[in-house]
Amino acid sequence: MFTRSQRINELIKEEIGQIFLREVEFPEGSLVTVTRVETAQDLSSARVFISVFPENFSPSVLRQLTSRIYFLQQKLNRQLLIRPVPRLVFCSEKTTGQAGRIEELLEQAKERSVEKKRKKR
Numbered sequence: 001m002f003t004r005s006q007r008i009n010e011l012i013k014e015e016i017g018q019i020f021l022r023e024v025e026f027p028e029g030s031l032v033t034v035t036r037v038e039t040a041q042d043l044s045s046a047r048v049f050i051s052v053f054p055e056n057f058s059p060s061v062l063r064q065l066t067s068r069i070y071f072l073q074q075k076l077n078r079q080l081l082i083r084p085v086p087r088l089v090f091c092s093e094k095t096t097g098q099a100g101r102i103e104e105l106l107e108q109a110k111e112r113s114v115e116k117k118r119k120k121r
Contacts, residue, residue, distance in 0.1 A: 008082065009037040012046050015079045016088075019072060026064070030057040035093045039086050046086035049093040058092050065090045 002010075017034045026032050031053040039046040050065070052058040065072065069088060077085045 005039055005041065008039050008043070008086075009046075011080065011082075012039065012048070012076070012086070013037045015076055016048055016072070019075045019079075023075060024065075024068070024072075026061055027057050030054065030061065032061055043082070043084050043086050045089055047089045047091050049091050051093040062090055062092055 013034050013036065016037070020026075020032060020034065024032075033051045033053075035049045035051045037046050037048050050061070052061045069090070073085075073088055076088065
């Protein structure tokens, strides 16, 4: 069973995702995803973790979101029926990039293994 904070995290994640889809124009060729939300116990703030692909767009996307934080907060305030509505803080999701790097390294190791087997034959 979900706790109240988990339900609020999911609700904020869905609403922010919809706001991104309808209201925010991200750089051409980038994909921005809300990966998770962590809300403080007292609902004073919510850290919204975003994943940006390709990763080199991440700093510009974070700057863009930070510069439009008041607009995004207003949109969220209108959508949610909870009080208080947590203040948004956008953070870059590091684990997604790390997972991609691990996948890349595993693929390279696999290719080397296949090459070694071919050389032995």
